[in-house]
Amino acid sequence: HPRVITVTNQKGGVGKTTSVVNIAAALAKGGRRTLVIDLDPQGNASSGLGLDIRSGKPGIYEVLLGEVGLNDVISPVPESDALFCVPSSLDLAGAEIELVSMERREYRLRDALGRWWTQHPGRFDYILIDCPPSLGLLTINAFVCASEVLIPIQCEYYALEGLSQLLRNIALINRGLNPRLQLSTILLTMFDSRTKLSSDVVTQVRETFPKQTLTTVIPRSVRISEAPSYGMSVVSYDHGSKGALAYCEAASEIAVRGAEH
Amino acid sequence: HPRVITVTNQKGGVGKTTSVVNIAAALAKGGRRTLVIDLDPQGNASSGLGLDIRSGKPGIYEVLLGEVGLNDVISPVPESDALFCVPSSLDLAGAEIELVSMERREYRLRDALGRWWTQHPGRFDYILIDCPPSLGLLTINAFVCASEVLIPIQCEYYALEGLSQLLRNIALINRGLNPRLQLSTILLTMFDSRTKLSSDVVTQVRETFPKQTLTTVIPRSVRISEAPSYGMSVVSYDHGSKGALAYCEAASEIAVRGAEH
Ligand SMILES: Nc1ncnc2c1ncn2[C@@H]1O[C@H](COP(=O)(O)OP(=O)(O)OP(=O)(O)O)[C@@H](O)[C@H]1O
Ligand SMILES: Nc1ncnc2c1ncn2[C@@H]1O[C@H](COP(=O)(O)OP(=O)(O)OP(=O)(O)O)[C@@H](O)[C@H]1O
Numbered sequence: 184h185p186r187v188i189t190v191t192n193q194k195g196g197v198g199k200t201t202s203v204v205n206i207a208a209a210l211a212k213g214g215r216r217t218l219v220i221d222l223d224p225q226g227n228a229s230s231g232l233g234l235d236i237r238s239g240k241p242g243i244y245e246v247l248l249g250e251v252g253l254n255d256v257i258s259p260v261p262e263s264d265a266l267f268c269v270p271s272s273l274d275l276a277g278a279e280i281e282l283v284s285m286e287r288r289e290y291r292l293r294d295a296l297g298r299w300w301t302q303h304p305g306r307f308d309y310i311l312i313d314c315p316p317s318l319g320l321l322t323i324n325a326f327v328c329a330s331e332v333l334i335p336i337q338c339e340y341y342a343l344e345g346l347s348q349l350l351r352n353i354a355l356i357n358r359g360l361n362p363r364l365q366l367s368t369i370l371l372t373m374f375d376s377r378t379k380l381s382s383d384v385v386t387q388v389r390e391t392f393p394k395q396t397l398t399t400v401i402p403r404s405v406r407i408s409e410a411p412s413y414g415m416s417v418v419s420y421d422h423g424s425k426g427a428l429a430y431c432e433a434a435s436e437i438a439v440r441g442a443e444h
Numbered sequence: 445h446p447r448v449i450t451v452t453n454q455k456g457g458v459g460k461t462t463s464v465v466n467i468a469a470a471l472a473k474g475g476r477r478t479l480v481i482d483l484d485p486q487g488n489a490s491s492g493l494g495l496d497i498r499s500g501k502p503g504i505y506e507v508l509l510g511e512v513g514l515n516d517v518i519s520p521v522p523e524s525d526a527l528f529c530v531p532s533s534l535d536l537a538g539a540e541i542e543l544v545s546m547e548r549r550e551y552r553l554r555d556a557l558g559r560w561w562t563q564h565p566g567r568f569d570y571i572l573i574d575c576p577p578s579l580g581l582l583t584i585n586a587f588v589c590a591s592e593v594l595i596p597i598q599c600e601y602y603a604l605e606g607l608s609q610l611l612r613n614i615a616l617i618n619r620g621l622n623p624r625l626q627l628s629t630i631l632l633t634m635f636d637s638r639t640k641l642s643s644d645v646v647t648q649v650r651e652t653f654p655k656q657t658l659t660t661v662i663p664r665s666v667r668i669s670e671a672p673s674y675g676m677s678v679v680s681y682d683h684g685s686k687g688a689l690a691y692c693e694a695a696s697e698i699a700v701r702g703a704e705h
């Protein structure tokens with residue numbers, strides 16, 4: 184079975200999409216076959232990997248509605264043979280309200296993946312799911328489908344405020360809809376070595392989550408924020424930059440730790 | 445009637461809360477009586493103004509449910525006599541799903557404000573509403589209640605992607621639930637003068653929205669990100685800093701432009 188990791192944090196702008204795109208690219212560069220599922224109506228992960236979400240082609244929305252199978256929407260990613268993506272679609276913005284009244288509304292993604300997996304066993308080593316900044320039904324579908332949660336935490340003050348809400352939600356899902364779900368990884372992002380605030384957040388997070396917090400910290404770096412405008416990961420856009428190196432280190436740390444599960 | 449401005453953008457981390465807190469503080473410093481309504485389950489605007497959302501006291505959630513009136517939850521803000529806040533509460537996280545099946549679900553905030561306004565006419569000059577990073581029922585309640593929308597746009601690549609979705613939603617609300625609603629203000633945030641990306645975004649936004657885009661651009665500044673850890677706006681925390689000055693300029697631009705409506 185592949186490792187299915189959902190990258191979640193209801194705080195906005197903390198580096199969820201940037202982490203999905205760059206960890207996936209780094210894993211693919213290391214030869215691991217990786218699939219990104221873009222559950223965010225913004226479609227930033229899709230465009231960050233060079234795909235066009237305005238094409239009108241079916242995407243994850245149609246999969247959740249049960250109109251198409253996962254196999255019909257898995258798209259190759261230009262920058263790597265080992266990297267694929269199920270793109271978002273603009274209609275996804277209305278999905279949260281539509282899902283409320285559907286049957287097995289929390290299991291739609293898990294069921295779709297389950298059906299696909301029986302027909303294509305062994306196809307991927309990693310599946311990373313990018314979530315919108317909320318704890319609604321799209322994120323719940325990701326929680327039910329995944330076995331691991333990766334929480335990116337920005338090295339800023341507000342970033343710590345919503346954490347207890349997020350942990351409560353993960354515990355709720357673990358007790359009910361998905362007993363396999365665990366918080367496996369915390370990744371500190373946008374670290375700015377010039378500010379005391381950044382190092383305070385790092386210290387506090389390491390103390391609170393000693394086991395889950397990766398040693399690698401992602402620095403704030405202009406190359407990281409420029410890469411999406413070229414439809415590429417920073418790993419491809421500028422592989423020698425400090426941002427690319429940090430994401431490669433984070434990916435290999437995740438791969439090594441996973442072997443212990 | 446007060447100017448009711450909702451600060452919205454479904455893209456996360458673009459400076460919605462930071463703009464609400466600091467524009468409100470700057471308006472209050474200029475003698476305008478200002479109320480902040482915190483519609484974000486994170487409660488960042490509440491804590492950024494020095495209030496405690498874990499106190500268990502009723503907040504905006506209880507108002508939306510109709511359990512209490514607005515007057516019961518308006519709290520003074522420590523840093524200014526002219527600044528008040530209706531705080532968020534942790535229960536707000538579940539409100540989106542709960543609101544789906546309620547009567548007049550899109551009008552709950554507007555109705556509460558309407559009832560309060562008839563009893564306390566002339567009490568405030570400005571009401572600013574902080575929204576979560578989504579276009580769900582909480583944000584829709586803000587759209588139905590407000591007469592103006594202020595969109596903060598971060599000077600980053602991903603920031604432009606979700607804009608067309610947001611404009612479509614505003615137009616939909618304007619045609620249906622609230623014909624008074626208009627996009628009055630666009631504020632560029634986290635401008636980093638060292639990067640070409642920042643100035644590209646500024647140019648593009650000014651060209652697309654020449655009338656609505658404020659002349660003032662908010663620079664990226666460490667003092668702005670430190671202020672919330674003291675429960676204060678940057679206007680109070682460090683009134684001489686470039687971040688504080690920029691927000692004061694933005695507030696007075698908003699005040700002057702409003703006089704023309
Ligand atoms: N390490 C970094 N250095 C500099 N900029 C970064 C870094 N990581 C992310 N960014 C930029 O910060 C912004 C927010 O990041 P991103 O969009 O990945 O966050 P997110 O959590 O996915 O946001 P949302 O909550 O909207 O989904 C983006 O413009 C991105 O390019
Ligand atoms: N001009 C600025 N300079 C430096 N840091 C800033 C600036 N504006 C905001 N920040 C910081 O960036 C982060 C995101 O800002 P903020 O929380 O206000 O965005 P938001 O749009 O309200 O996020 P959300 O989508 O989660 O509600 C915060 O940690 C904030 O302190």
Ligand SMILES: [Mg+2]
Nearest residue numbers: 199200223227
């Ligand atoms: Mg994202």
Ligand SMILES: [Mg+2]
Nearest residue numbers: 460461484488
């Ligand atoms: Mg906010």
